[in-house]
Amino acid sequence: MSFFSKIFHPSSYAPSAPSLPYSYDQQGQTYSTTSYPGNYSHQQQQQSYYGQGTSGGGGGYSYGHSGFPPGTSPDVIRSFEMVDRDRSGFIDENELQQALSSGYQRFHIKTVRLLMFLFKNPHDSRRLGPKEFAALWSCLGQWRGIYERYDRDRSGKIDLLELRDALYGIGLATPSSVLQVLISKYDDGSGRKIELNFDSFVECGVILKGLTEKFKEKDKGYTGTASFDYDEFMSMVIPFLVSYD
Amino acid sequence: MSFFSKIFHPSSYAPSAPSLPYSYDQQGQTYSTTSYPGNYSHQQQQQSYYGQGTSGGGGGYSYGHSGFPPGTSPDVIRSFEMVDRDRSGFIDENELQQALSSGYQRFHIKTVRLLMFLFKNPHDSRRLGPKEFAALWSCLGQWRGIYERYDRDRSGKIDLLELRDALYGIGLATPSSVLQVLISKYDDGSGRKIELNFDSFVECGVILKGLTEKFKEKDKGYTGTASFDYDEFMSMVIPFLVSYD
Numbered sequence: 001m002s003f004f005s006k007i008f009h010p011s012s013y014a015p016s017a018p019s020l021p022y023s024y025d026q027q028g029q030t031y032s033t034t035s036y037p038g039n040y041s042h043q044q045q046q047q048s049y050y051g052q053g054t055s056g057g058g059g060g061y062s063y064g065h066s067g068f069p070p071g072t073s074p075d076v077i078r079s080f081e082m083v084d085r086d087r088s089g090f091i092d093e094n095e096l097q098q099a100l101s102s103g104y105q106r107f108h109i110k111t112v113r114l115l116m117f118l119f120k121n122p123h124d125s126r127r128l129g130p131k132e133f134a135a136l137w138s139c140l141g142q143w144r145g146i147y148e149r150y151d152r153d154r155s156g157k158i159d160l161l162e163l164r165d166a167l168y169g170i171g172l173a174t175p176s177s178v179l180q181v182l183i184s185k186y187d188d189g190s191g192r193k194i195e196l197n198f199d200s201f202v203e204c205g206v207i208l209k210g211l212t213e214k215f216k217e218k219d220k221g222y223t224g225t226a227s228f229d230y231d232e233f234m235s236m237v238i239p240f241l242v243s244y245d
Numbered sequence: 246m247s248f249f250s251k252i253f254h255p256s257s258y259a260p261s262a263p264s265l266p267y268s269y270d271q272q273g274q275t276y277s278t279t280s281y282p283g284n285y286s287h288q289q290q291q292q293s294y295y296g297q298g299t300s301g302g303g304g305g306y307s308y309g310h311s312g313f314p315p316g317t318s319p320d321v322i323r324s325f326e327m328v329d330r331d332r333s334g335f336i337d338e339n340e341l342q343q344a345l346s347s348g349y350q351r352f353h354i355k356t357v358r359l360l361m362f363l364f365k366n367p368h369d370s371r372r373l374g375p376k377e378f379a380a381l382w383s384c385l386g387q388w389r390g391i392y393e394r395y396d397r398d399r400s401g402k403i404d405l406l407e408l409r410d411a412l413y414g415i416g417l418a419t420p421s422s423v424l425q426v427l428i429s430k431y432d433d434g435s436g437r438k439i440e441l442n443f444d445s446f447v448e449c450g451v452i453l454k455g456l457t458e459k460f461k462e463k464d465k466g467y468t469g470t471a472s473f474d475y476d477e478f479m480s481m482v483i484p485f486l487v488s489y490d
Contacts, residue, residue, distance in 0.1 A: 117430070126434050175476045181483050185362070189371050207486065208479075215478055227472045231420040233460055234453070237482050238423050241452055242430045 018142035018170075018209065067130035076134050083133070090127035100140075100199070111199040114206065115140075117239065143202050146170060157195035166201075167208060174208055182208070207240050263387035263415075263454065312375035321379050328378070335372035345385075345444070356444040359451065360385075362484070388447050391415060402440035411446075412453060419453055427453075452485050 067089075068077055083091055083099040093112050100107035119136040121129050128136060150166035151158055158166065160183050167174050182204055183194050196204065214236040218226035228236075312334070313322055328336055328344040338357050345352035364381040366374050373381060395411035396403055403411065405428050412419050427449055428439050441449065459481040463471035473481070 125429065125432075175479060178476070178479045178483050181480075182486070184370065185486060187370070207483075211479065211482060212475075215473075215475060219475075225472055225474045226478070227470055229470045230457075230460060230464075231423070233471070234420060234423045234456065235426070237456060237485075238426050238452075240482075241485050242427060242448065 018139040018146075018205070019213070068134055069131055072130075072134050076137050077130075079137055080130055080133050088127075090124070090129055091133050092127050096128070105197060108199045108203075111203045114203060114240075118206065118210065139206075140202065143205055144198070146205070147198055147201050155195065157197060158201050159193060159195045163196065163201070163204065167205070170209070172208055172212055178208075210240055211237070263384040263391075263450070264458070313379055314376055317375075317379050321382050322375075324382055325375055325378050333372075335369070335374055336378050337372050341373070350442060353444040353448075356448045359448060359485075363451065363455065384451075385447065388450055389443070391450070392443055392446050400440065402442060403446050404438060404440045408441065408446070408449065412450070415454070417453055417457055423453075455485055456482070 068080075079099075080091070083095050085095055085098070093109070093116055096116065097107055097109055097112045100112065115136060116128065117125075119128060119132045119139075121127065121132050146166050146169065147158060150162045150169065152162060160179060163183065164174070164176065164179055167179075183196070186196060186200050187194050215226055216222075218228060218232070313325075324344075325336070328340050330340055330343070338354065338361055341361065342352055342354055342357045345357065360381060361373060362370070364373060364377045364384075366372065366377050391411050391414065392403060395407045395414065397407060405424060408428065409419070409421065409424055412424075428441070431441060431445050432439050460471055461467075463473060463477070
């Protein structure tokens with residue numbers, strides 16, 4: 001069992017749609033997770049980012065730990081202190097990877113880096129401070145809940161149909177042709193059915209969710225169609241595409 | 246010196262804009278490399294995909310080798326035979342990586358996989374046949390030419406300004422904010438100036454060029470603005486994700 005599983009008890013969070021953090025939103029609007037797109041949506045849900053923690057039990061209260069937003073759950077603060085092994089007050093990619101890996105399954109560094117990039121502190125792009133960590137940890141807790149809920153055959157992995165259902169469950173009606181292409185990127189060439197570990201599931205989810213949010217910002221009327229100028233288009237897509245060396 | 250450098254003599258190809266292959270285009274249209282977008286373009290160039298080989302000297306002629314398109318340069322056929330180490334008649338990712346790596350510098354497997362994905366044979370997504378290889382090899386030859394032309398300080402690497410100029414040289418006026426984000430993904434955290442090896446340069450180039458081509462397909466009038474429905478948007482972006490475990 002990974003540190004992550006130990007920290008996040010499956011029953012302690014609702015499988016609602018995880019949002020990217022405030023800091024990623026270039027327009028400075030807090031993300032909400034209203035289902036998208038209009039034509040394909042099947043449910044509506046609203047959730048402000050800091051409005052719902054992932055803590056088990058009593059919910060958030062102000063803890064006084066320097067750097068955490070008011071109302072951060074003590075569970076998240078405790079997690080931060082455990083993940084921050086060198087007591088630097090910041091989480092680097094190695095600390096995060098270690099926290100998310102279990103003895104038998106390493107959380108892929110490219111997913112760690114994608115997460116760190118999307119949740120990064122504007123002043124220090126290589127490390128997460130308490131605020132960024134709280135946002136990321138909450139988001140990951142929600143993805144963990146979704147992952148466990150939709151892994152119906154308890155295989156510990158998510159296949160194409162489970163992925164489709166999981167995304168649908170959080171309001172993303174991703175075209176099946178897109179899912180096919182996406183999941184084919186995880187084909188190891190063995191000929192076996194493609195199944196995603198938690199890290200790949202998070203990678204897929206964060207990318208699909210993030211791109212959908214970006215599209216939605218340009219389709220305020222929920223028509224299912226949006227216009228972009230070239231610079232906007234490139235600016236919204238590129239952050240999701242390239243992984244580090 | 247890598248096999249690639251040995252095969253492709255720098256002076257043997259024009260640094261024109263490399264296109265993705267016919268097979269990648271979902272609308273079934275041959276890509277041309279007309280500069281884009283309208284508002285930002287500074288040059289116009291047209292090149293049909295198979296119209297211009299990368300061969301040195303005499304240009305293409307029919308060779309009779311099974312599977313190669315008519316007019317394939319004998320240089321490309323010879324390259325195929327050298328890259329296809331196991332004589333299977335197909336190129337797998339290991340063979341391609343080996344061909345593109347030199348003794349002191351390994352061509353990153355994620356870039357190999359992105360290229361194989363974009364140039365893949367619809368019947369066998371893990372290996373390239375002669376036709377796919379010819380298309381990929383021609384494209385890589387053009388990127389090599391651009392890389393060497395714009396590495397003005399002969400450092401063997403491309404920095405942000407050289408990347409900007411190289412892209413501009415092939416008709417891509419990429420916003421500098423996009424380039425900043427893109428190149429930041431290659432930051433190794435050392436604090437040194439970020440510079441791209443050939444593999445990272447190809448990764449950036451293929452993604453930027455490919456997305457621009459996709460955008461252009463939806464902006465036939467070269468207005469600099471395009472409309473997408475949600476499915477189209479996701480379908481055009483997801484293939485450029487670099488993934489694989």
